[in-house]
Structures are given as C-alpha cells and as structure tokens.
Amino acid sequence: xxxAVSPLAPTDVPEMPAIAGVxxxxxxxxxxxxxxxxxxxxxxxxxxxVAGVFTRSKxxxxxxxxxxxxxxxxxxxxxxxxxxxxxxxxxxxxxxxxGRQATTLTAAIAAKAVGCTPNEVYLASTGVIGxxxxxxxxxxxxxxLAASAAPDDWMNAARAIMTTDxxxxxxxxxxxxxxxxVTINGIAKGAGMIAPDMxxxxxxxxxxxxxxxxxxxxxxxxxxxxxxxxxxxxxDTSTSDTLLAFATGAAAAHGAxxxxxxxxxxxxxxxxxxxHVLADLAEQVARDGEGARKLVEIIVEGATxxxxxxxxxxxxxNSPLVKTxxxxxxxxxxxxxxxVGKAGEPANRDRLSISFNGIRVAKSGARDPSYNEAEVSxxxxxxxIQIRIGLGLGKGRDRVLTCDLTKEYVAINGDYRx
Amino acid sequence: xxxAVSPLAPTDVPEMPAIAGVxxxxxxxxxxxxxxxxxxxxxxxxxxxVAGVFTRSKxxxxxxxxxxxxxxxxxxxxxxxxxxxxxxxxxxxxxxxxGRQATTLTAAIAAKAVGCTPNEVYLASTGVIGxxxxxxxxxxxxxxLAASAAPDDWMNAARAIMTTDxxxxxxxxxxxxxxxxVTINGIAKGAGMIAPDMxxxxxxxxxxxxxxxxxxxxxxxxxxxxxxxxxxxxxDTSTSDTLLAFATGAAAAHGAxxxxxxxxxxxxxxxxxxxHVLADLAEQVARDGEGARKLVEIIVEGATxxxxxxxxxxxxxNSPLVKTxxxxxxxxxxxxxxxVGKAGEPANRDRLSISFNGIRVAKSGARDPSYNEAEVSxxxxxxxIQIRIGLGLGKGRDRVLTCDLTKEYVAINGDYRx
Numbered sequence: 001x002x003x004a005v006s007p008l009a010p011t012d013v014p015e016m017p018a019i020a021g022v023x024x025x026x027x028x029x030x031x032x033x034x035x036x037x038x039x040x041x042x043x044x045x046x047x048x049x050v051a052g053v054f055t056r057s058k059x060x061x062x063x064x065x066x067x068x069x070x071x072x073x074x075x076x077x078x079x080x081x082x083x084x085x086x087x088x089x090x091x092x093x094x095x096x097x098x099g100r101q102a103t104t105l106t107a108a109i110a111a112k113a114v115g116c117t118p119n120e121v122y123l124a125s126t127g128v129i130g131x132x133x134x135x136x137x138x139x140x141x142x143x144x145l146a147a148s149a150a151p152d153d154w155m156n157a158a159r160a161i162m163t164t165d166x167x168x169x170x171x172x173x174x175x176x177x178x179x180x181x182v183t184i185n186g187i188a189k190g191a192g193m194i195a196p197d198m199x200x201x202x203x204x205x206x207x208x209x210x211x212x213x214x215x216x217x218x219x220x221x222x223x224x225x226x227x228x229x230x231x232x233x234x235x236d237t238s239t240s241d242t243l244l245a246f247a248t249g250a251a252a253a254h255g256a257x258x259x260x261x262x263x264x265x266x267x268x269x270x271x272x273x274x275x276h277v278l279a280d281l282a283e284q285v286a287r288d289g290e291g292a293r294k295l296v297e298i299i300v301e302g303a304t305x306x307x308x309x310x311x312x313x314x315x316x317x318n319s320p321l322v323k324t325x326x327x328x329x330x331x332x333x334x335x336x337x338x339x340v341g342k343a344g345e346p347a348n349r350d351r352l353s354i355s356f357n358g359i360r361v362a363k364s365g366a367r368d369p370s371y372n373e374a375e376v377s378x379x380x381x382x383x384x385i386q387i388r389i390g391l392g393l394g395k396g397r398d399r400v401l402t403c404d405l406t407k408e409y410v411a412i413n414g415d416y417r418x
Numbered sequence: 419x420x421x422a423v424s425p426l427a428p429t430d431v432p433e434m435p436a437i438a439g440v441x442x443x444x445x446x447x448x449x450x451x452x453x454x455x456x457x458x459x460x461x462x463x464x465x466x467x468v469a470g471v472f473t474r475s476k477x478x479x480x481x482x483x484x485x486x487x488x489x490x491x492x493x494x495x496x497x498x499x500x501x502x503x504x505x506x507x508x509x510x511x512x513x514x515x516x517g518r519q520a521t522t523l524t525a526a527i528a529a530k531a532v533g534c535t536p537n538e539v540y541l542a543s544t545g546v547i548g549x550x551x552x553x554x555x556x557x558x559x560x561x562x563l564a565a566s567a568a569p570d571d572w573m574n575a576a577r578a579i580m581t582t583d584x585x586x587x588x589x590x591x592x593x594x595x596x597x598x599x600v601t602i603n604g605i606a607k608g609a610g611m612i613a614p615d616m617x618x619x620x621x622x623x624x625x626x627x628x629x630x631x632x633x634x635x636x637x638x639x640x641x642x643x644x645x646x647x648x649x650x651x652x653x654d655t656s657t658s659d660t661l662l663a664f665a666t667g668a669a670a671a672h673g674a675x676x677x678x679x680x681x682x683x684x685x686x687x688x689x690x691x692x693x694h695v696l697a698d699l700a701e702q703v704a705r706d707g708e709g710a711r712k713l714v715e716i717i718v719e720g721a722t723x724x725x726x727x728x729x730x731x732x733x734x735x736n737s738p739l740v741k742t743x744x745x746x747x748x749x750x751x752x753x754x755x756x757x758v759g760k761a762g763e764p765a766n767r768d769r770l771s772i773s774f775n776g777i778r779v780a781k782s783g784a785r786d787p788s789y790n791e792a793e794v795s796x797x798x799x800x801x802x803i804q805i806r807i808g809l810g811l812g813k814g815r816d817r818v819l820t821c822d823l824t825k826e827y828v829a830i831n832g833d834y835r836x
Contacts, residue, residue: 059759059767094755096768096784129752130785234738235653236753237760320652320738320823321831328832334547335654337512341477342655349477350514366514367548405738406832407825413739414746414824 008287008295008383008403009167016154016172019183020208021045021248023149026160029137032089032127037160039138041145042084042204043114048248050081050122051217053224055241061093063123064242066103071217075119079213081246082116084204085142086161088189089127093239098132105135113146124202124242126163126189158187161202164412165189165288171280175273178266179255182209186277190233190285201228203243203281209270210249210258218262219274220245227278230310230400233289234409235318286401291408294326295401297386303396308345313400315343316387323405329380331356336387351392357382426705426713426801426821427585434572434590437601438626439463439666441567444578447555450507450545455578457556459563460502460622461532466666468499468540469635471642473659479511481541482660484521489635493537497631499664500534502622503541503560504579506607510543510551511657523553531564542620542660544581544607576605579620582830583607583706589698593691596684597673600627604695608651608703621646621661621699627688628667628676636680637692638663645696648728648818651707652827653736704819709826712744713819715804721814726763731818733761734805741823747798749774754805769810775800 022044026037052071054064071078085106092099107118114121125133158168169188174181188203211219220243228243252258259267287295298316303309316322319339325332333354340347350365357379360368385404440462444455470489472482489496503524510517525536532539543551576586587606592599606621629637638661646661670676677685705713716734721727734740737757743750751772758765768783775797778786803822 055759056762057756057759058762058765059755059770091752094752094767094770094780094783094785096782098784129755130780236737236739236756239756239759319654320827321654324828324831327828330832334509334512337477337547338475338654338657341473341475341657344474344476347476349512352477352512362512362548364514365512366516367512367550405828407828409738410742410745410823410825410828413742414748 018151020250024153025145025149062099082120092133102135113142169284173273178257188281208251210252211247227282289403291406292403302391309396309398317402327404353390436569438668442571443563443567480517500538507545520553531560587702591691596675606699626669628670629665707821709824710821720809723814727814727816735820745822771808
C-alpha cells in the first residue's frame with residue numbers, strides 16, 4: 001500500500017470555520033485500523049434538515065439502505081437529522097441480516113448518546129466488504145463523543161473517514177443569504193483502497209443556512225451532476241457511495257431567510273457557493289485517485305447534446321488505454337479517437353479535433369498539419385493534462401475529471417497477497 | 419514492449435492443413451517494424467464467397483469502411499472475394515482522405531497482382547492510429563507475393579498480422595458436409611483494445627465448403643455472439659476490429675453440397691465446427707491479453723435473461739478492481755459484488771452467490787459460512803480462474819472470457835510509442 005501523499009494534493013488547505021449547530025468528534029474504535037481514528041460523530045441541533053444522494057449500485061451497503069429509508073419518509077422525522085455516524089475500516093456491505101442489525105444497533109446507540117430518535121440518525125461506512133461489522137464497538141464510544149463534540153474539529157473529521165486516501169479533503173465557502181453570512185463546510189474521502197477492499201466516496205456537507213428538506217435535496221441533486229457525478233477514477237462504483245447534506249438553520253437567528261422553494265431567487269449566490277464546495281471536494285477525489293500522478297480533465301465540445309458529451313467524456317476518462325498513455329506522458333490521440341468511437345454516441349470521424357493542454361494534435365479527422373511531436377511531448381510532462389475534444393456536430397458540452405492509470409494503481413489493488 | 423511469450427499460450431498448436439482454393443504469402447514491407455513480416459496476402463480461387471463483421475466504433479478505420487462498402491453490394495462482385503491484404507504496424511485509422519486513398523491504392527495494386535477487380539479485394543490494417551499509411555510500399559510486394567503464394571503458409575500468415583501479440587493464433591477443424599470432408603482454418607491477432615462488439619482485432623477464417631454469401635454471413639453473425647463478442651481484455655474497442663470469412667467452395671468437387679439456406683439441416687455439424695474455430699481463436703485472444711498472467715472465465719447464472727447475464731458478466735470482466743485482485747491472487751468477492759451492483763441489471767444482493775474455481779465464498783448475500791481463506795487462496799494460484807456468479811432470479815446464463823490486469827499491461831501501454 002502506498003503511504004506517500006499524492007503529488008497532486010492541494011497545497012492550499014483552507015481554515016475550516018465553525019458552523020453554528022454542528023459539533024464534531026472522532027475516536028479510535030478499533031474497527032480495523034490500529035493507531036488512528038476510525039469513527040466520526042457529528043451532532044446537529046434540533047431542526048437540522050438533511051438530504052442525500054447515494055450509489056446507483058444494485059447491491060448497496062446496509063448503511064445506504066438505512067439512510068434511504070430514513071430520507072424516504074414514513075417517519076415524522078423524515079428530512080430531519082440530529083446525528084451522523086461514519087466509520088472507516090468496514091463498509092458493512094454484503095453482510096446480509098447481520099448488516100441490517102448492525103445499522104439498527106448503531107443508530108440506537110447514537111440516538112441514546114445524542115438524545116434523539118433512531119430515525120434522526122444517519123450512517124455511513126467505508127472499508128472492507130463482506131465482513132460483519134461489530135456495532136457493539138460503538139457502545140460507550142458514541143456517548144463519550146457526544147459529550148466531547150466541538151464545533152472546530154473539521155480536519156480531524158476529514159481524517160477519521162479516510163481509508164487509503166493520502167490526504168484529508170475539506171472545502172469551505174461563506175456567502176450572503178438575505179441579510180446574513182452563511183457558511184458551507186464539506187469533507188470527503190475518495191477512491192482510496194485499503195488493503196485492497198472497497199473504494200468508496202463519502203462526502204458530508206454542512207451549512208447553517210435555513211433550508212427546507214426539499215430545497216436541500218434539490219440543491220444536492222442538481223449540485224452533484226457536474227461535480228461528484230463527473231469524476232471517475234477507474235469506472236468502478238462502490239456499493240457505499242454516500243453524499244449527505246445537513247442544514248442547521250442557525251443563521252436564521254441573525255437574519256437569514258428561511259428558504260422553502262428551490263426556485264427562490266434569494267438562493268442564487270448560495271447555490272453557486274454550494275456547487276463550488278462540491279466541485280472542490282470532487283476535484284480533490286480525482287487528485288487522490290489510487291496511484292494517480294496526473295489530474296486529467298476531459299472536455300467534450302460540439303456534441304449533439306450535453307448528455308452525449310458526458311457519455312463520450314466518460315468513455316475517454318474510463319479508457320485504460322487513454323489512461324496508461326497519459327501515465328506514459330504520451331499524447332496518444334489515436335486512443336482518444338478509439339474511446340470516442342466506442343462510446344456509441346453520434347460522432348463524425350472526419351470532423352473530430354483533439355488537443356492536449358491547448359496544443360491541437362488532430363483536426364478534421366486526421367493529424368493536425370502543424371503537429372509537432374516535441375512540443376506536444378513537452379506539455380505531457382505537466383501534472384495536469386487537459387484533453388479537449390471537438391466533435392463539430394452541435395452545442396453539447398461537458399467536462400469530466402479523472403486521473404492516469406499507473407503501475408502503482410495495480411500495485412495498490414493487486415499486491416494484497418504477494 | 420514485452421517480448422516474452424504469454425504463460426497462457428496454448429501448448430498444443432495444431433498442424434494447419436491446406437484449404438483448396440486458398441494460397442498465402444507474407445513479406446516484410448517495412449510498414450513500421452524492422453526484421454519481421456508485416457504484410458499478408460491471401461489469394462482465393464474464383465467463386466470464393468465472403469462475409470464479415472466489424473467494429474461498432476463510430477470512428478472506424480478506412481479499411482473497415484472499404485470492406486463494409488464491398489460487402490454492402492452495389493458491385494456485381496458483392497459477396498465474392500479473390501484477395502485479402504492485411505498489414506500490421508499501421509491501422510490506417512483516423513487518416514482522413516489519405517486513408518481512403520491508401521485503401522483504394524492498395525486494392526488496385528492487389529487486384530492487378532491477383533488478376534481481379536478491386537471490388538474483390540478485402541483489406542485489414544492494424545497498428546498505430548492516425549499515421550498516414552504509405553500504400554506505395556505494397557507496389558511490387560503484392561505482385562511478388564501473388565506469384566509465391568502457397569497453400570501451407572498458415573503459421574507465417576498468423577505471425578505477419580501480429581502487433582503486441584506474444585504468439586501466433588491459429589485454429590482448425592475438419593468436419594463432414596454431405597459426402598465430403600471440409601476444412602475450416604482460422605487465424606487471429608488480439609492483445610489490447612479487445613472488447614465487444616465485435617471483439618476481435620483481426621481474424622480471418624477460411625473454408626472449402628460451398629456456402630452462399632448469405633449463408634456465410636449468417637454463420638458469422640450468429641457465431642461471434644458467444645465467441646469473439648464474449649471476450650474482453652480492457653473494455654476498449656478498436657477502430658479496426660475485423661472478422662472476415664471466406665468460402666472457396668472447392669469441396670464441391672469431391673461431393674460437398676452447395677448450401678444456400680442458413681437453415682439447411684446438412685449444415686448442423688459444420689455450424690458447430692465453425693463456432694468451435696471461432697471460440698478457439700477468441701480464447702487465444704484472451705490468453706494473449708496484454709500483460710495477462712491469468713485467463714479468467716466469468717459465468718453468470720440465474721439472471722433474468724441471457725442479455726442481462728451478459729451485461730453483468732461484462733461488468734465483472736471489465737472491472738479494474740476485479741482484474742487487479744485476480745492479478746494479486748486474491749479471491750476478493752467484495753469487488754465481484756461491486757461489479758455486479760454497478761451493471762445496472764436486476765440483482766438481489768441477498769440472493770447472490772459467488773464461487774472461485776468451484777469454491778463458494780458467498781451465498782445469500784453474505785460470506786459463505788464454510789468459507790476457508792487458506793483453501794480459497796490455494797485455488798487462486800491457478801493460471802485459469804473461473805468466477806461463477808449465481809443471481810437466483812431466473813434462467814438467464816452467460817459466459818465471458820477475460821484476463822487479469824497487471825503492471826505489465828500498464829508498462830506495455832504506457833511505453834508503447836516511447
């Protein structure tokens with residue numbers, strides 16, 4: 001397993017301000033790791049709303065099913081949350097009946113510790129798949145955490161949810177909502193692989209803005225589209241991917257209006273800031289892809305639609321041949337053509353243009369007449385590679401982030417037993 | 419580039435008999451490689467029928483477009499072939515107008531050398547994409563080859579079409595058709611960019627059976643479904659995938675009936691043998707996947723339909739996390755669950771069972787109670803890994819072949835042009 005921090009880690013880590021109504025605490029519960037924290041408890045004030053988006057896997061983990069059921073309603077507390085419990089080291093996925101029992105028990109322990117109902121407790125787990133999670137390990141631990149939780153523990157929170165991530169991922173924004181400044185804080189963990197089990201993306205975003213559950217859900221659903229949903233590391237999808245957002249509403253006390261309609265014009269700046277936080281976290285996930293040495297941005301323009309542009313961009317971003325070429329600092333645009341062609345979307349070979357970091361290598365279905373191998377080779381040494389693909393068919397445009405595919409990726413994921 | 423022969427190469431290479439009406443010759447035309455053959459000419463007798471299936475890439479190579487246009491008709495010679503020219507080293511793909519000119523010129527040179535019309539010439543190219551192919555290099559070479567072509571040059575033919583392949587791929591079958599023995603010979607090249615549909619980079623099958631063009635096309639189309647289309651190396655699909663079949667009809671002279679309907683019952687044994695040749699070649703392609711150290715067979719049972727089973731099997735076969743786990747000899751069934759879940763097909767986590775080489779590791783949505791890590795680790799050392807997935811939903815079943823994902827794959831594809 002690689003332990004060195006990714007060379008693509010951001011150099012500029014923000015100070016994370018407190019968010020009124022949110023308190024955090026972490027502990028080492030000994031789920032799997034030794035000598036590091038592996039449990040995060042977030043305690044939210046009464047009235048905190050919650051929204052979530054989850055993996056599209058047909059085999060989701062027990063915590064994903066737990067959260068979906070809580071959000072789905074039935075309970076009078078649907079849309080409201082008082083606690084979030086996240087553990088790393090064990091994903092509680094594919095654990096059958098014992099997995100469901102573990103979520104029920106964890107929620108009961110957390111509810112007692114925080115003083116709420118289990119329906120107000122949200123759960124996420126990341127780590128090994130298929131190993132039963134012993135939820136009794138949370139007994140005692142969560143009560144201690146609830147008592148010690150503090151508003152300024154964001155970096156420790158980001159650290160406690162890591163698996164093979166090489167750096168903690170945080171982002172923050174402060175923005176005007178009505179007459180008040182409101183804050184948005186987010187933490188994430190990415191597709192890092194722990195002694196080779198499940199990569200999972202977990203992200204939790206908190207704000208003191210007063211937003212109804214429906215507004216928060218709408219913000220989240222539209223916000224992920226061009227951020228978390230536009231990042232791919234290796235085309236594999238975790239059974240546990242979870243993004244939850246919590247809004248305490250505490251800013252209402254100093255003048256922020258209560259927003260109950262997603263179309264409310266007062267939400268405009270907030271929406272932009274919210275997306276910025278999601279985009280920042282999503283990019284950090286790409287920067288910490290397993291074995292990644294290069295951040296790769298794929299821009300597709302001139303597609304028939306945005307959806308078509310996304311599919312083509314994803315086809316390029318997930319192509320092992322494109323990704324290995326980038327690892328080899330080779331501007332192999334033939335492989336880009338291949339990946340465009342296999343996407344199955346409208347494409348006219350003879351209109352295709354491709355550039356790497358601003359240098360056009362192909363146009364109108366053939367090598368660019370001005371192509372200069374030395375010049376292109378030089379830009380391929382950059383830690384950030386932008387591939388721009390022009391289809392020349394319409395106005396559809398999209399952007400996807402990924403990373404290169406290195407021997408280190410294979411080592412991290414394949415050297416388990418050797 | 420790796421030069422060692424794949425450890426998965428077949429130990430048992432068949433003697434390739436002659437096929438009446440087919441003559442072969444190879445040469446070193448200096449397309450790209452030094453010190454090896456890179457052009458194959460196959461000359462067929464008059465009356466030889468032809469059929470083909472090709473890549474579904476939206477950006478096909480010039481030779482693919484050439485063959486499609488010849489097969490598509492218009493010409494009175496549609497469905498009949500006298501020559502096949504294959505070169506390795508340059509794919510003549512994404513070469514624009516000059517690519518089309520290169521195919522026209524190559525066909526003209528071959529037609530003159532063989533004594534036929536250009537519409538009876540079929541072409542295939544493999545190698546680098548986006549570099550202009552200098553077809554004048556074939557001038558002279560093809561006339562010499564036409565003069566020296568011989569019926570027994572099958573191994574050399576298979577060698578001349580290789581790129582990163584580590585061994586030549588040949589297969590043969592002899593079967594009764596009416597009162598005569600007829601022969602089917604096939605050659606193929608594979609290595610990377612092998613994913614459906616159609617999953618061969620290049621393959622050519624020849625027989626002396628008297629089959630109409632429509633019958634040959636029908637045999638080919640149904641034959642690829644569970645053979646070449648059920649093989650994937652890295653999920654990438656070439657712009658050049660080409661499978662052509664040629665039937666000289668020479669066996670009619672010693673009693674084989676002319677078959678003009680695909681439903682003809684006399685074709686039964688032949689159909690089986692034909693598929694066997696395709697399956698043999700397709701498996702050799704999987705055995706020679708770039709960097710492959712293990713042949714991997716994915717069997718999905720109990721899916722709602724065969725199509726659904728295929729999609730799930732492909733999702734598992736193309737998962738980098740599954741493939742790296744197998745490279746690491748790790749029976750990581752959690753990753754198999756992940757890959758089943760991301761396929762988007764009907765799956766019920768709590769009915770899922772998974773076994774590796776006959777040892778069940780998961781059942782009913784949880785680890786098999788009899789799971790024994792040492793026993794499973796032992797079978798993972800085998801060069802052939804069979805993953806059997808039971809969905810417990812219906813009767814849909816399918817099978818896909820792939821290989822593991824090793825550091826060698828990254829090395830081959832990260833250092834290809836450098």
